[in-house]
Amino acid sequence: MATMREVAAAAGVSPKTVSRVLNDDPHVLPATRRQVEESMRALDYVPNLFATAFRSGRSPVVGVAVPDIVDPFFAAIVNAVEEAALAEDLSTLVTSLGHDPARERPALESVLRRQLSGLVVAPITNDHAFLKPWAARIPIAFVDRAPGGLVADAFLQDDRGGAREATAHLIGHGHTRIGFLGDALSAPTIAARLEGYQEALADAGLSFDPALVALGAATRPGAADALARLRATGLGVTAVFSSDARCTMAAVPAITAHPIALTAFGDFPLADSLTPSITVVAQDPATLGRLAAARLVERAAHPGRRLRRRTVLPVALVERDSCRIPA
Amino acid sequence: MATMREVAAAAGVSPKTVSRVLNDDPHVLPATRRQVEESMRALDYVPNLFATAFRSGRSPVVGVAVPDIVDPFFAAIVNAVEEAALAEDLSTLVTSLGHDPARERPALESVLRRQLSGLVVAPITNDHAFLKPWAARIPIAFVDRAPGGLVADAFLQDDRGGAREATAHLIGHGHTRIGFLGDALSAPTIAARLEGYQEALADAGLSFDPALVALGAATRPGAADALARLRATGLGVTAVFSSDARCTMAAVPAITAHPIALTAFGDFPLADSLTPSITVVAQDPATLGRLAAARLVERAAHPGRRLRRRTVLPVALVERDSCRIPA
DNA sequence: TTGTACGCGTTATCAG
DNA sequence: CTGATAACGCGTACAA
Numbered sequence: 001m002a003t004m005r006e007v008a009a010a011a012g013v014s015p016k017t018v019s020r021v022l023n024d025d026p027h028v029l030p031a032t033r034r035q036v037e038e039s040m041r042a043l044d045y046v047p048n049l050f051a052t053a054f055r056s057g058r059s060p061v062v063g064v065a066v067p068d069i070v071d072p073f074f075a076a077i078v079n080a081v082e083e084a085a086l087a088e089d090l091s092t093l094v095t096s097l098g099h100d101p102a103r104e105r106p107a108l109e110s111v112l113r114r115q116l117s118g119l120v121v122a123p124i125t126n127d128h129a130f131l132k133p134w135a136a137r138i139p140i141a142f143v144d145r146a147p148g149g150l151v152a153d154a155f156l157q158d159d160r161g162g163a164r165e166a167t168a169h170l171i172g173h174g175h176t177r178i179g180f181l182g183d184a185l186s187a188p189t190i191a192a193r194l195e196g197y198q199e200a201l202a203d204a205g206l207s208f209d210p211a212l213v214a215l216g217a218a219t220r221p222g223a224a225d226a227l228a229r230l231r232a233t234g235l236g237v238t239a240v241f242s243s244d245a246r247c248t249m250a251a252v253p254a255i256t257a258h259p260i261a262l263t264a265f266g267d268f269p270l271a272d273s274l275t276p277s278i279t280v281v282a283q284d285p286a287t288l289g290r291l292a293a294a295r296l297v298e299r300a301a302h303p304g305r306r307l308r309r310r311t312v313l314p315v316a317l318v319e320r321d322s323c324r325i326p327a
Numbered sequence: 328m329a330t331m332r333e334v335a336a337a338a339g340v341s342p343k344t345v346s347r348v349l350n351d352d353p354h355v356l357p358a359t360r361r362q363v364e365e366s367m368r369a370l371d372y373v374p375n376l377f378a379t380a381f382r383s384g385r386s387p388v389v390g391v392a393v394p395d396i397v398d399p400f401f402a403a404i405v406n407a408v409e410e411a412a413l414a415e416d417l418s419t420l421v422t423s424l425g426h427d428p429a430r431e432r433p434a435l436e437s438v439l440r441r442q443l444s445g446l447v448v449a450p451i452t453n454d455h456a457f458l459k460p461w462a463a464r465i466p467i468a469f470v471d472r473a474p475g476g477l478v479a480d481a482f483l484q485d486d487r488g489g490a491r492e493a494t495a496h497l498i499g500h501g502h503t504r505i506g507f508l509g510d511a512l513s514a515p516t517i518a519a520r521l522e523g524y525q526e527a528l529a530d531a532g533l534s535f536d537p538a539l540v541a542l543g544a545a546t547r548p549g550a551a552d553a554l555a556r557l558r559a560t561g562l563g564v565t566a567v568f569s570s571d572a573r574c575t576m577a578a579v580p581a582i583t584a585h586p587i588a589l590t591a592f593g594d595f596p597l598a599d600s601l602t603p604s605i606t607v608v609a610q611d612p613a614t615l616g617r618l619a620a621a622r623l624v625e626r627a628a629h630p631g632r633r634l635r636r637r638t639v640l641p642v643a644l645v646e647r648d649s650c651r652i653p654a
Numbered sequence: 655t656t657g658t659a660c661g662c663g664t665t666a667t668c669a670g
Numbered sequence: 671c672t673g674a675t676a677a678c679g680c681g682t683a684c685a686a
Contacts, residue, residue, distance in 0.1 A: 057678080
């Protein structure tokens with residue numbers, strides 16, 4: 001592990017000159033530069049990242065915080081961020097937030113303490129006022145869900161519109177009593193999808209009944225239970241809109257056992273190979289992650305620049321079989 | 328951002344004493360300690376991680392390198408490592424290796440340059456001699472696949488035994504012409520699974536025919552093609568052993584379209600909900616990741632200690648429907 | 655038990 | 671265009 005000092009000595013220059021060569025400072029004679037580069041090669045010199053970080057107070061690392069890396073949706077986001085970061089010579093620090101709202105704040109503050117170059121976060125709570133002091137010093141971009149109590153860049157998908165389209169699609173297939181399957185309405189995305197669902201009902205002149213909303217469906221037993229409750233309402237439910245891929249996946253066994261018309265928010269692996277294959281509104285997690293990472297880089301490069309804070313990606317209905325199941 | 332110096336001044340002691348308090352050095356009078364802790368709280372003091380890292384030459388970060396985070400198997404490994412790291416106050420740096428062997432070395436060296444406290448790697452190549460100089464300075468643990476040309480801790484699963492069991496299971500259902508589906512034999516895991524498959528054939532007195540091995544099945548078209556080739560051999564193939572979850576998932580549409588008896592190495596989400604549900608040999612990625620991370624911590628704590636380098640986890644046959652399809 | 659002095663490798667400042 | 675000097679915040683060695 002040669003140091004800059006040693007390279008300088010070998011090249012017969014001062015450390016500062018080596019530093020200049022390293023940072024592409026134009027004020028170095030080509031001859032000197034060659035000389036220094038030669039010595040760097042000879043000594044196998046690699047800059048000490050810690051020293052640089054220490055000096056600059058910032059490390060070449062972006063953070064990405066998601067509820068759960070094992071979820072393919074968030075995995076795709078992480079993957080996209082990492083790819084984009086790599087192109088900028090940044091490493092990627094991953095943090096799982098889990099699904100416990102209380103863990104979000106400590107988890108995020110713990111990553112931020114690492115003085116990253118930027119942070120991409122898919123939050124699980126609605127209150128991010130505590131990030132204000134941090135946001136002033138390092139770029140933070142939200143994905144999937146918007147920040148609460150904080151102005152920050154956000155890359156979202158059209159939750160309301162997608163839910164509306166998915167629900168309308170069921171209505172188009174002749175269904176009038178449509179259940180809403182979800183985990184918890186505390187997540188703003190899910191709340192927005194409930195709105196979209198209600199809008200579609202209203203558009204069609206159908207009445208909304210709170211008994212049609214079945215929550216707690218993020219696990220297999222929870223989903224089976226929610227579906228059973230929907231059937232037991234006596235409302236004659238013939239179709240279901242699942243508001244989230246996790247719930248949809250959890251509901252698959254129950255759906256396969258007792259088929260019912262279904263459209264779902266969020267595509268997932270093998271959704272097209274199930275029986276029935278699942279009609280979904282597809283999101284684009286990779287683009288979400290890519291855009292967020294790019295924004296981080298841009299903010300770092302041009303701190304003052306005014307940019308649109310909110311980017312909403314469209315979603316696309318992918319029609320498969322589950323919507324065609326008759327009553 | 329208060330510094331140690333400022334805390335010291337506020338507490339009326341020297342910086343070194345603050346340092347001692349921070350590091351739980353017993354040689355501090357309780358009264359002094361209280362005093363210092365008070366000042367730390369008052370000034371909202373947070374130790375500068377960079378300075379510590381710079382000084383110690385090691386940062387509180389573990390790396391984890393996997394072929395692909397989006398693959399649920401590797402996602403589970405990353406997740407387990409991150410969880411274990413969190414318990415030790417370590418952050419987790421994630422690197423995707425992709426599937427291009429040429430990228431492995433530069434990718435790993437780039438993470439290692441970050442002077443991590445440890446690295447967990449699920450490699451894609453067989454030659455890790457280049458890691459020798461690094462391994463001397465920081466603990467490296469391999470998961471899923473063993474290192475090549477390097478002695479290092481490895482946490483593996485019983486590839487040969489699992490493949491043998493899965494193949495034998497098909498034989499037990501009366502099949503005698505069984506195809507082998509895989510991506511590429513360059514991966515040692517896949518090569519070991521091929522061995523297990525051959526052993527099972529031999530155990531049953533069945534002959535092995537190279538034409539039964541269909542590779543390049545990691546994508547949907549590739550898998551469909553491989554399956555078609557197997558059918559076209561004229562050998563009367565009535566069953567298939569898929570050597571890898573990625574291939575199995577890729578083969579699902581083709582299997583659903585033209586059912587054929589199947590057992591597969593590696594479980595995956597919804598494998599139990601497909602038609603037919605897939606009989607698999609289940610691995611345990613979470614345990615792999617957990618053990619590897621624990622080993623890193625242990626190596627760091629006791630550099631000299633002799634530990635078993637190779638840990639092979641058992642795998643478990645999960646019988647579902649795909650093995651029961653008649654010829 | 656506590657403090658002093660120094661250095662880790664890099665870069666900013668300012669002088670030459 | 672180049673170099674000397676100092677400083678970033680912390681921990682080690684040694685002294686008191």
